[in-house]
Amino acid sequence: MADIPDRFKLDPENRLLPMDYGYVTLNYDIQWFEERGIAPPADIEDLLKPEYKGLTVVENPASSSPGLAFMFVTAWRFGDKGEYTFLDYWRxxxxxxxxxxxxxxxxxxxxxxxxxxxxxxxxxxxSYATSPAAEVFFNNLPEPPTASVNTPGNSFEQIEFVGVLANSPNWEAAHKLVDFLLSPAFQEDIPTHMWVYPANSKAAVGELFERWADVPSQPVQLTPGEIAANREAWIEAWTDVMLRE
Structure with missing residues (x-):
């Protein structure tokens, strides 16, 4: 645990331990924008401009985790009360x-x-901040055909945890598995197998991630309490605006 940054440790009792983290953010087709002489988006508000009409695809937050994360970004940016809310953004x-x-x-x-x-x-x-790196890896390319939007306030940080059930019949073996999952040996395999970043700060991410999987600047972070209190209401309101109006 000493090698895991404190900002990932959301459970003070360590019942759940951070294993990896990643970012949901906009990705764009570099060549498409270059060929048309249009500047690629640098902020989610750019998507509202006339020149971006019909250019964006998003996922439904009710059925997709990246779609949910992107909705959280909009809720954090615009709020759900006031003259202009995240629902106004979606409209x-x-x-x-x-x-x-x-x-x-x-x-x-x-x-x-x-x-x-x-x-x-x-x-x-x-998509994800690591998607450009995945393009290079799976298509054996010298550089990615895509780029992610990593500017402040435009991405959502997701943290994945591992833990042992309180009534586990294999308590000792389960703890050994957790220790292995958090070890540098396993953590260094995470980038090109799970396409997220290792939580262990001693684990090297490798050249591919260092070159093509930039960590977004100032990602949006909502507390578990904020998410639990608002998620269902936000999804329902989003569904009303996007699919029922």
Whole structure:
């Protein structure tokens, strides 16, 4: 635990231990924007501009974890009370012809221009900060055809935890497994197997992540309490705006 940064330790009793973390953020097709002489998005508010009409695909927060994370970004940025709320942002995004899919695979591999091999027509997608590195890895490329938007306040940090059930019949073996999962040996395998960052600060992420998986600046962080108190109401309100109005 000494090698895991304190900011990841959300349980003071250490019942759940941080194993890895990652970021949901916008990704865009570099070549698409270069060929048209349009500046790629640098902020989620850019998606509302006329020149970005019909360019973005997002995932439904009710059925997709990256979709949920992106909704959290908008809720954090605009709030749910006041003259302009996150629901107003989504109404404006809907008015700018955003496409909503049920899940990440359909969005990235079906609708995103770079991820679909040109079959899709959306050059902006909600994905992960590590997606450009994955493009290099899986397609054996010298550099990624995509880039992630890592500017302040435009990404959401997700932390994954591991723990042992209180009534586990194999308590000792389970604790040994947890120790192994947090060890540098296992943690250094996380980047190119799970496409997230290791929680252990002593674990090297490797050259691929160092070059192409930049950590976003000032990501959005909501507490578990904030998420638990608002998630269902926010999803229901989002659904009303995006799918029922």
């Amino acid at each position: 404006d995004l809907k008015g700018n012809d955003v496409l909503v899919t049920d899940g990440w695979s359909d969005a990235y591999f079906g609708q995103f221009t770079a991820g679909s091999g040109g079959e899709g027509d959306r050059p902006i997608v909600v």
